[in-house]
Amino acid sequence: MGVLSRVFPIATVVAAIMVIWYGFAVYLNAPWQIDQYEKTGVEWQMRDLVRDTMAHDRPILPAPHQIVTEIWKTTVEKKITSKRSLIFHGGVTLSSTMLGFLMGTILGIGLAVSIVENRAMDKSLMPWIITSQTIPILAIAPMIIVVLNSVGLSGLVPKALISTYLSFFPVVVGMVKGLRSPDPMHIDLMRTYKASRLQMFWKLRLPASVPFLFASMKVAVAISLVGAIVGELPTGAVAGLGARLLAGSYYGQTIQIWSALISAACMAAVLVMLVGVVSHFTLRRMGLSQ
Amino acid sequence: MSDTKGSKGSGRDHVISADKLCLTFDSNDGPVHALKDVDLTIEKGDFVSFIGPSGCGKTTLLRVIADLENPTSGSITVNGMTPEEARLQRAYGYVFQAPALLAWRTIERNVGLPLEIMGLSAAEKAARVARTLELVGLDGFGRKFPWQLSGGMQQRASIARALAFDADLLLMDEPFGALDEIVRDHLNEQLLQLWNKTGKTICFVTHSIPEAVYLSNKIVVMSPRPGRVTDVIESDLPADRPLDIRESKKFLEIAQRVRTGLREGHSYE
Numbered sequence: 299m300g301v302l303s304r305v306f307p308i309a310t311v312v313a314a315i316m317v318i319w320y321g322f323a324v325y326l327n328a329p330w331q332i333d334q335y336e337k338t339g340v341e342w343q344m345r346d347l348v349r350d351t352m353a354h355d356r357p358i359l360p361a362p363h364q365i366v367t368e369i370w371k372t373t374v375e376k377k378i379t380s381k382r383s384l385i386f387h388g389g390v391t392l393s394s395t396m397l398g399f400l401m402g403t404i405l406g407i408g409l410a411v412s413i414v415e416n417r418a419m420d421k422s423l424m425p426w427i428i429t430s431q432t433i434p435i436l437a438i439a440p441m442i443i444v445v446l447n448s449v450g451l452s453g454l455v456p457k458a459l460i461s462t463y464l465s466f467f468p469v470v471v472g473m474v475k476g477l478r479s480p481d482p483m484h485i486d487l488m489r490t491y492k493a494s495r496l497q498m499f500w501k502l503r504l505p506a507s508v509p510f511l512f513a514s515m516k517v518a519v520a521i522s523l524v525g526a527i528v529g530e531l532p533t534g535a536v537a538g539l540g541a542r543l544l545a546g547s548y549y550g551q552t553i554q555i556w557s558a559l560i561s562a563a564c565m566a567a568v569l570v571m572l573v574g575v576v577s578h579f580t581l582r583r584m585g586l587s588q
Numbered sequence: 589m590s591d592t593k594g595s596k597g598s599g600r601d602h603v604i605s606a607d608k609l610c611l612t613f614d615s616n617d618g619p620v621h622a623l624k625d626v627d628l629t630i631e632k633g634d635f636v637s638f639i640g641p642s643g644c645g646k647t648t649l650l651r652v653i654a655d656l657e658n659p660t661s662g663s664i665t666v667n668g669m670t671p672e673e674a675r676l677q678r679a680y681g682y683v684f685q686a687p688a689l690l691a692w693r694t695i696e697r698n699v700g701l702p703l704e705i706m707g708l709s710a711a712e713k714a715a716r717v718a719r720t721l722e723l724v725g726l727d728g729f730g731r732k733f734p735w736q737l738s739g740g741m742q743q744r745a746s747i748a749r750a751l752a753f754d755a756d757l758l759l760m761d762e763p764f765g766a767l768d769e770i771v772r773d774h775l776n777e778q779l780l781q782l783w784n785k786t787g788k789t790i791c792f793v794t795h796s797i798p799e800a801v802y803l804s805n806k807i808v809v810m811s812p813r814p815g816r817v818t819d820v821i822e823s824d825l826p827a828d829r830p831l832d833i834r835e836s837k838k839f840l841e842i843a844q845r846v847r848t849g850l851r852e853g854h855s856y857e
Binding site: 483484486487488489490491492493497501502505506508584585586 | 654655656675676678680681682684686688690691692693694701702704705706733734735
C-alpha cells in the first residue's frame with residue numbers, strides 16, 4: 299500500500315485544485331460572456347453560462363480542459379521539428395536548463411571546496427557570492443544576453459550562463475554547510491590517525507556533505523529552469539517555453555500562455571523528482587538513509 | 589599520601605611521563621585551571637584508570653597525551669617523545685565517549701579506516717579487520733551499517749578500530765559511559781581479557797569507582813577546581829579477575845581508598 303498511500307493525498311489535492319480552478323474560470327470569464335449575451339440579445343441560464351465560459355478563444359482564465367487540449371494539439375499532433383511544437387520548445391528550454399544546472403553544480407562545488415579549505419577564500423568570496431544573488435535576475439539577463447551576443451555567443455550558451463548564475467548559489471551554500479558538518483569528534487579521530495588534509499577531505503568531509511548536496515541540487519535544478527525561461531524573454535521570443543509565453547502575451551493568446559506555463563511547471567516537477575530519485579538511491583547505497 | 593613517582597624498578601620504560609603538567613583554558617568567566625601540576629608515570633603494560641567527577645581534568649589529561657590539546661606549562665613525554673611526535677608515529681589508538689563511527693561506511697570499512705589512512709594493502713587490511721572484529725566479538729557484522737547495530741556493538745566496533753593498527757598504547761575516554769550495566773559488565777570482562785592477551789598499556793577514563801577498581805592495576809584519583817591528582821593507588825588484585833571479585837574484601841578496601849581520595853579532593857561538594 300506504499301505507493302497508493304503516497305499518491306492518494308496528492309491526487310486529492312490536485313482534484314481540489316481542479317474544482318477551484320473550474321469555479322474561477324467560470325467566474326472570471328463570466329463578465330465578458332454576459333456582455334456577449336446582451337449584445338446578441340440571447341436568453342441565457344446558468345447552464346449556458348458555465349458551458350460557454352469554458353469555450354472562449356481568448357479567455358481570461360482558461361479552463362483546465364482547454365489547456366490540456368492545447369497541450370495535446372501542440373505536442374502529440376505536431377511534428378517535433380515544427381516551430382509550433384511544445385516538445386520542440388520544451389526541448390530548447392530543457393537543454394539550457396540542464397547545461398546551466400550542470401555548470402552551476404560544478405561551479406558551486408568548486409567554490410564550496412575552496413571556501414572550506416582556504417581561509418582567504420572564505421573571507422573574500424562569501425560576501426560577493428551572497429551579493430551576486432541580490433541583483434534581480436530580470437535586470438541582469440538582458441545585459442548578459444546582449445554582451446554575449448556581441449562577442450558572438452548566442453543561443454544556448456548565454457541562457458545556460460543565466461541558469462548557472464542562479465543555480466550555483468544554493469549549491470555553494472549547501473555544500474559549505476555539508477563540508478563543515480562533521481562533528482569535532484570525527485575531526486579529532488582523523489587527527490589521531492595522522493590523516494592529511496586531503497585524506498580528511500576525501501574520507502570525512504566529502505561523504506558527509508552528500509545529503510546536503512542533493513538537497514541543494516533539488517533547489518538548483520528548479521531555479522535553473524527559471525533562469526532558462528528568463529533568458530528566453532529578452533531575445534525577442536525565438537524559441538523555448540519562455541518564448542512561447544512571450545509570443546502568447548504579444549498576440550493575446552491566453553491559452554498558449556497557460557499551456558507553456560503548465561508545461562514549464564510539469565518539467566520542473568519532473569526534474570526535481572528525478573534528482574530526488576537519484577538522491578534516494580545514492581544515499582541508500584551509502585548507508586545514510588534508513 | 590601521593591605515590592606520584594612511585595614505581596618499582598627504574599629498569600622498566602615509562603610509556604607516559606608527566607612533570608608539573610598544567611593546562612589553563614581562557615573562558616569568558618576567567619581562566620579555568622583544567623590541569624594543575626600533574627605528575628604522572630605510567631609503565632609499559634599498565635592498565636591505568638583515571639577517576640574523578642566531571643571537571644576534574646581526566647578527559648583533558650587524556651587529550652593532552654593524545655596531542656589533541658596543548659599544555660600551557662610543564663612537560664609530558666609519550667614513549668620518550670613529545671605527544672605530537674607520538675601522534676605522528678601513530679603510537680596510540682583512541683576510543684571516544686561516543687562510538688564516532690562514520691555513518692556512510694560499513695563496520696568493516698569503519699574498522700579499516702586507520703589502515704586506509706596508513707596505506708596498507710587490501711589483503712593486509714582485510715586480515716587485520718577480520719582479526720580485530722573477532723577479538724571484540726563482532727565477526728559476521730562486518731557488512732552492516734552503524735545504524736543497524738546497538739549502542740554496545742557500536743562501541744565495540746569503535747574499540748576494534750582503535751586496535752586495528754596494533755598500537756601499544758590505548759587511550760579510552762569513558763567508552764562504556766552511555767551503556768547499560770549488563771552490557772557494561774560484559775564489555776569490562778572482554779576488555780580485561782584483551783589486556784591480558786595483548787599486554788598493551790591502557791589509559792582508561794571513567795567516573796565509576798567499581799569499574800576503575802575492577803579493570804586496572806593502577807588508579808589515578810583526580811579532583812576538580814583546579815584539576816589535579818589527589819592519589820595514585822596501586823592495586824594488587826590478581827590479573828585474572830572474575831566479575832564477582834567485586835564483592836571481595838580486597839576490592840572493597842581499594843574502592844574505599846578511592847572514595848577517600850575523592851572526598852579529600854572535595855569531589856563530593
